[in-house]
Each structure stands twice: as structure tokens, then as C-alpha cells.
């Protein structure tokens with residue numbers, strides 16, 4: 262300590278001896294702490310801030326990305342790039358690298374690579390759904406409805422199509438026949454037939470924004486601004502999964518720092534070791550052959566078991582990572598119809614697990630110790646002969662009617678909170694009696710989706726349709742809502758970290774948003790991959806600053822976002 266003080270005094274003396282204040286010299290070994298650095302510029306824009314620069318080891322499954330600062334500089338810390346050959350690519354909407362770049366990173370040295378960008382010739386493949394929604398003409402209402410098409414794929418095939426009104430009416434019926442797991446390359450049908458109400462008004466509208474009447478769009482393509490300031494101080498690490506066709510829906514951290522994922526297409530769960538990028542996967546036995554097999558979510562319970570609601574397979578499966586064994590409970594037979602759907606689970610601290618029941622709008626409480634399943638009606642005003650309108654709403658209404666149950670989560674007293682995405686409510690279920698109380702979000706038709714409960718038992722959720730992050734405090738029965746800066750981000754999950762910041766992300770814009778609820782300030786971190794399609798978030802509070810994990814559902818990757826402050 263005394264030595265350090267003496268050294269400091271010496272440095273101050275040396276500084277004051279100079280005529281002009283000199284920059285503090287960097288310690289000699291600092292250069293070697295940076296593996297790769299450079300400046301990014303374009304002829305059109307000079308030095309460019311907010312360019313995501315990604316380095317991927319040749320033949321490797323891990324990619325690391327950093328973002329340029331206000332002088333266009335980027336740098337990769339040496340502990341993130343082991344010596345070897347890397348391919349470099351960038352994300353900056355409207356631009357491409359002038360030519361392909363690969364670099365050799367050597368041990369103990371800093372490799373410099375300045376990057377030249379040129380205007381892209383293929384802006385279409387760079388645009389997010391959020392940017393298409395900004396670009397297309399239309400009323401707020403029309404765009405709200407179009408946003409609902411962005412669940413299974415981006416809006417690109419829609420604006421590039423040539424359907425006229427009649428063509429759209431047929432196409433709507435086809436889209437409505439797909440299960441939520443469907444993606445462009447892998448259509449999955451619902452296990453039942455859907456009667457589709459024709460929507461000629463929306464069909465007419467879509468025929469005005471696609472290429473049915475002209476070979477080029479008659480509107481300007483708008484792009485989102487690149488990240489600036491704090492949003493550039495971040496490192497993003499992306500991990501490929503064993504099959505590029507994986508649709509990892511959730512990524513959940515366990516207490517050993519392993520990341521677990523489920524797959525929206527295949528009945529499997531996987532474990533990623535972030536230190537090595539190695540993965541191991543386990544397949545679950547089918548429960549309903551012929552029905553869609555993928556699952557939507559996973560959640561650890563208090564005892565380290567992983568719950569896997571089986572989505573359209575009619576059951577609840579639990580995995581024990583210690584014995585690597587699955588155990589399954591079936592949805593009670595009277596409710597185990599083709600309309601049964603278990604998207605999520607709330608693993609309560611009392612050991613029970615709660616699952617929504619599908620279109621009959623029930624909720625099931627499973628006690629794994631006794632095997633007992635208790636069934637509660639979710640909505641007192643719901644008549645059993647009605648059907649819920651499903652979890653994806655194709656049509657848009659300013660005054661939503663009906664209900665659904667999307668995400669749910671338990672508080673410290675084993676009460677459960679649910680998101681009614683259709684009705685715009687947060688519901689509280691008393692853990693003992695099953696009594697339900699509904700609270701309407703201040704924004705009508707907010708589309709609350711996935712929910713989490715913080716250490717003070719406050720309830721956080723994404724307001725998907727309203728582009729807001731929401732918080733409900735059961736003690737005061739008050740809501741608070743914050744609008745995300747980027748339009749059509751589509752906030753989906755929400756989770757707080759140990760510092761009280763709230764995190765969200767969405768399917769529309771490849772961004773991970775950080776909100777300071779005390780100031781209302783958002784920081785939006787841009788991912789390196791276009792159309793990542795994010796639906797879930799987990800926070801690693803074991804480090805400072807915290808890190809967050811997301812699954813890039815449509816890109817078959819898991820990503821870690823590490824803010825540098």
C-alpha cells in the first residue's frame with residue numbers, strides 16, 4: 262500500500278514537471294492485453310460509431326463481437342480471442358465490409374485491422390421487422406396488425422411477395438393453420454383445424470405494401486440509428502448449437518454457470534458449457550405422436566430440477582441434471598385434448614409447479630411429491646363453451662376481448678402471476694386457494710407476455726403489443742410502464758438484475774434493452790446477428806457488471822451480452 266502511494270506521488274510530480282499536462286502513459290504490458298483492434302470507417306461517413314465487429318475463429322463455434330466507439334475504434338481483449346485465425350464481419354445497417362477480412366491473432370501481440378465499409382447492395386437482408394414497420398406506409402392500427410405476423414418469420418417475405426387481395430386471403434388461412442413453432446424452413450401444422458374469418462381489409466392493405474402492383478416499393482426504406490455512447494460498451498459472445506436448425510427458445514443459467522436450452526422444434530434439452538462451447542443434448546420420449554414436439558420454455562425449480570412444459574404434447578416433464586433422467590406427468594385426461602397447450606411453468610418455492618392449460622383457460626398445479634394435480638379455472642368470467650383465441654392473435658382489435666395465459670411466475674410466498682396476453686391483464690393466483698384476481702394494465706391491449714418476479718415480489722413483464730416494459734407492484738396494486746426507444750422492439754420477457762436494472766428484448770429488432778427504472782433511461786445493445794428473434798432473458802448476477810443470456814431462436818444460437826459498465 263505504502264509503495265503504491267509513493268509511486269503515485271512520483272507520477273504526480275513527474276506530471277507537474279512537464280509544461281503541458283501529458284496523457285498518463287499506459288503501462289507497458291497494456292498493449293498485449295488487446296488481441297485485435299482497429300478503426301472502422303466508410304468513404305461516405307468517415308469514422309463510424311456503433312458498428313458491431315464480430316470475430317469468429319475459423320472452424321470454431323464461438324464468435325465474439327464488440328462495438329466501435331465515437332471515434333470508430335474497436336478492440337477485442339486478449340482473454341476473448343485465443344491465438345488463431347479469425348474471420349471478421351460487421352453489422353451496420355446500410356453497409357458491408359469492402360472486402361472479406363480474416364486475421365491471424367498471435368499470442369502476446371496486438372493485431373491491428375482497420376476496416377473499410379462500403380454502401381451495401383443488399384439492404385433487404387439487413388432490415389429487421391422493426392425497420393420494415395417503420396418503412397411501410399399505413400395507419401398505426403394496420404402496422405399493429407402487421408406486427409402480429411412477425412412471430413414465426415420476419416416481415417421480409419411479406420413485403421417481397423406479389424399477392425393481391427385474393428392471394429392474401431388464401432395465404433392468411435395457410436398461416437393460421439401453423440403452430441407457433443413453425444418457421445419458414447420448417448412449417449409445423451396445428452393439431453386441429455381452424456375456421457378462419459376472412460379479413461379483406463387487411464388483405465387489401467398488404468397488397469399496397471408488397472410487390473403485387475409494382476416491381477419496386479414505392480416507399481423509402483428506413484433504418485434504425487446505430488448504437489451510440491453507453492450502448493457501444495459491450496461484448497457479445499455467440500455460441501453455435503450442434504445443429505444450425507436448432508430453435509433454442511429459452512436459455513437458462515444454472516448455479517454452476519452452465520446454460521440450458523430447449524428446442525422449439527425437437528423434443529430435446531441441451532446444456533452449453535460457456536467456457537468451452539461444448540454442448541450435450543438429451544431427447545425426451547414423445548407423449549402424443551403426430552403432434553408438434555418442440556417445447557417453448559424451461560425453468561429450474563428450487564431443488565435444481567429442470568421443468569419442461571411439453572407445449573402441444575399434453576404433459577409436464579422434469580429433468581434431473583444429476584441422474585440425467587426425465588419424469589413426466591400427463592395433463593388430466595378430461596383436458597388432454599388437441600387444444601391442450603402448456604407453454605410455460607411457474608416453479609414455486611413450495612415445490613409445486615403451475616402450468617396453464619390451453620384454450621380451456623384452466624391452470625394446473627402439480628405437486629411432484631404426491632403426483633397430485635389440482636385444476637383451477639383461470640378466469641371467473643370465462644364460460645367453458647367459449648374457446649380462448651389462442652396465444653398468437655392474428656387479428657387486431659383496439660378493445661381486446663377474451664383471455665389467454667402466456668408467461669407465469671411465482672413469488673416468494675408461492676403465489677403465481679400470469680400474463681393474459683389477449684386480455685391485457687396481469688393475474689394473481691393465490692397459491693393456496695387458487696383464487697384469481699385480474700389487474701388491467703394501464704395501456705389497453707398491452708400484450709403482456711413473459712413475466713418474472715423480483716426479490717421484492719414485484720412483477721416484471723414485456724408489453725409486447727404496446728412496446729413497453731411493465732411492472733406491477735402487488736403491495737400497492739400499482740403499475741408502471743416504460744416505452745422502449747426503438748419502435749416495434751416487441752418487449753417479450755422482463756427480468757431485473759441485482760442492481761435494480763430491468764432487462765428486456767424482443768422479436769422485432771435484435772436488441773437487448775436495459776432500463777434503469779429510477780431514471781427511465783434505456784440502453785439498447787444491438788446483437789451481431791440479423792433476425793435473431795429473442796423471447797427470453799436470463800441474468801447472471803454472479804459478476805459485476807452483470808451479464809445477460811438470450812437464445813437467438815431463429816438463428817440457432819445462444820448469446821451472452823456483457824455490458825462493460
Ligand code: HEC
Pocket residue numbers: 409410411412413414418419422432433435436439440441442443444445446447448449467653655
Ligand atoms: C404461426 C406461424 C406463422 C405466423 C404467425 C405467420 N406465418 Fe407466414 N409463414 C409461416 C410458415 C411456416 C411459412 C413457410 C411455409 C409456407 O409458405 O406456407 C410462412 C411463409 C410466409 C410467406 C412466404 C411464402 C409465400 O406464400 O409467399 C408469406 C408471404 C407469409 N408467410 C405471410 C404471412 C402473413 C401476412 C402473416 C400475418 C398475417 C404471417 N405470415 C404470419 C408461418 C407463419
